Amino acid sequence: MDASQPVITASAAKLHLSPTLEINELVHRVRATGKKVIHLGFGEATFPIQEEVLQCHREACNSTSYLPVAGLGELRERIAAYQSGRLNIPIHADQVVVAPGSKPLLFALFDILDGDVLLPRPSWVSYEPQIAHAGKLLFWIETDEHGRHNLTEKALDNAYTSAVDAGARPRIMLINSPSNPTGQVFSKEQVSLIVKFCRGRSITLISDEIYSDICFNAEDVQISAFESAFGEDGTVIMTGGLSKTYSAGGWRVGYAIFPSSPVGKAIRQSTLAYASECWSAASAPSQIASIKAFSSSRATSEPIGSAMDTYREAVNCLHRMCTTRFYHALQNCGIAVAEPKGSFYLYPSFQPYASQLQKIGVVTSQDLSKWLIEECGLAALPGSAFGEKDERQGVSGGNLRLRMATSYLYFSSEEEKYSKGYALLKSAAAGEEVSLPLLEEAIAAIQAAVEKLNTQ
Numbered sequence: 001m002d003a004s005q006p007v008i009t010a011s012a013a014k015l016h017l018s019p020t021l022e023i024n025e026l027v028h029r030v031r032a033t034g035k036k037v038i039h040l041g042f043g044e045a046t047f048p049i050q051e052e053v054l055q056c057h058r059e060a061c062n063s064t065s066y067l068p069v070a071g072l073g074e075l076r077e078r079i080a081a082y083q084s085g086r087l088n089i090p091i092h093a094d095q096v097v098v099a100p101g102s103k104p105l106l107f108a109l110f111d112i113l114d115g116d117v118l119l120p121r122p123s124w125v126s127y128e129p130q131i132a133h134a135g136k137l138l139f140w141i142e143t144d145e146h147g148r149h150n151l152t153e154k155a156l157d158n159a160y161t162s163a164v165d166a167g168a169r170p171r172i173m174l175i176n177s178p179s180n181p182t183g184q185v186f187s188k189e190q191v192s193l194i195v196k197f198c199r200g201r202s203i204t205l206i207s208d209e210i211y212s213d214i215c216f217n218a219e220d221v222q223i224s225a226f227e228s229a230f231g232e233d234g235t236v237i238m239t240g241g242l243s244k245t246y247s248a249g250g251w252r253v254g255y256a257i258f259p260s261s262p263v264g265k266a267i268r269q270s271t272l273a274y275a276s277e278c279w280s281a282a283s284a285p286s287q288i289a290s291i292k293a294f295s296s297s298r299a300t301s302e303p304i305g306s307a308m309d310t311y312r313e314a315v316n317c318l319h320r321m322c323t324t325r326f327y328h329a330l331q332n333c334g335i336a337v338a339e340p341k342g343s344f345y346l347y348p349s350f351q352p353y354a355s356q357l358q359k360i361g362v363v364t365s366q367d368l369s370k371w372l373i374e375e376c377g378l379a380a381l382p383g384s385a386f387g388e389k390d391e392r393q394g395v396s397g398g399n400l401r402l403r404m405a406t407s408y409l410y411f412s413s414e415e416e417k418y419s420k421g422y423a424l425l426k427s428a429a430a431g432e433e434v435s436l437p438l439l440e441e442a443i444a445a446i447q448a449a450v451e452k453l454n455t456q
């Protein structure tokens with residue numbers, strides 16, 4: 001072999017381990033020195049899996065054959081019915097593709113669709129490398145100062161114009177609401193503005209709705225760009241999955257729903273061809289168990305208040321309670337943060353402490369993340385992982401932004417998740433007060449961090 005020749009392609013060489021995994025490693029290193037670290041760096045849902053879904057998975061463990069590339073027909077019907085019930089629009093099983101997680105589907109879509117990409121800043125860590133790997137150019141759409149979420153017509157126009165001026169062809173846009181990292185939810189008006197913008201410029205819109213069940217205001221659950229996917233010119237694709245609401249990321253089940261328009265059908269066909277050459281099908285036991293998970297009284301003949309409805313409600317209620325309480329604690333500490341509306345993330349800015357942080361040499365979001373882990377026992381991802389520019393100043397600047405995930409604040413071990421988890425979900429469903437010792441520890445750690453800064 002010629003050692004002077006690279007063995008991997010230039011685009012693969014640009015791929016790195018995801019920042020989420022990097023932070024995990026730093027947390028392990030600091031813990032190995034005997035220090036305690038509260039982990040707010042990883043957005044993994046951690047409730048115990050719903051019992052009937054678990055039972056279905058157990059019973060299906062001897063299903064070892066490959067399933068159809070598009071996914072089990074019954075599962076696709078259930079997903080279509082579930083989303084149809086949520087959005088009150090007709091969706092058919094033949095619009096759905098099931099895959100081992102929504103991540104590979106997003107990867108496939110960026111690869112398949114023609115043109116360059118518009119993406120709100122900040123956005124989930126994986127979109128940017130996926131877009132780059134697909135050989136596409138990315139143009140950021142700047143978001144508002146406060147929640148770092150809302151998009152104005154001007155911001156959309158600016159991103160589009162800078163793409164065109166750079167000689168690019170912006171033909172794809174992705175939005176994610178409820179959002180990772182901001183915890184914000186688009187209003188109906190925002191979604192209409194975005195859809196109108198995309199329609200007017202023949203842009204295919206991917207709407208990542210993996211957190212759509214976790215909305216703190218019940219009415220927000222029904223807000224979706226997919227509503228406008230109708231008609232002959234529908235070009236909105238929705239993605240979702242089992243990982244967040246059902247705490248089953250490791251089972252790897254995700255899906256995409258394509259518009260029924262001719263162009264929607266064509267994109268779906270290409271996605272199926274891609275899937276057939278890439279992952280074949282999602283895991284058989286996981287798909288069988290998912291049929292149960294996606295059941296809902298809204299969509300199927302299940303009675304109102306069925307076990308799955310109750311489970312989803314309990315999960316939503318716990319995320320709301322925990323994330324909102326942490327939000328108030330951050331606010332009381334003088335940290336700039338928007339009130340969370342969904343998912344399980346907060347996106348605070350430590351800009352109010354910029355001068356104290358500067359004294360200890362903390363000037364970028366990466367410095368801040370490192371200082372919090374090493375000196376204060378709190379792990380959170382830096383804004384730079386979500387596309388923020390660390391060199392920019394100001395509240396909107398990413399230099400002092402962090403993404404904090406509250407999903408690890410429920411159980412201190414896998415064992416505890418199962419010994420206490422079901423009772424916790426039951427209490428939440430009954431509207432009872434619940435105690436979360438790890439949440440209290442996280443609040444104490446943030447208060448201690450701020451005290452440290454105040455004595456600078």
Ligand SMILES: Cc1ncc(COP(=O)(O)O)c(C=O)c1O
Nearest residue numbers: 101102103124180210241243254
């Ligand atoms: C915004 C967002 N989209 C997509 C995914 C991918 O989830 P999965 O591949 O487990 O369906 C995640 C996971 O963290 C996410 O946060």
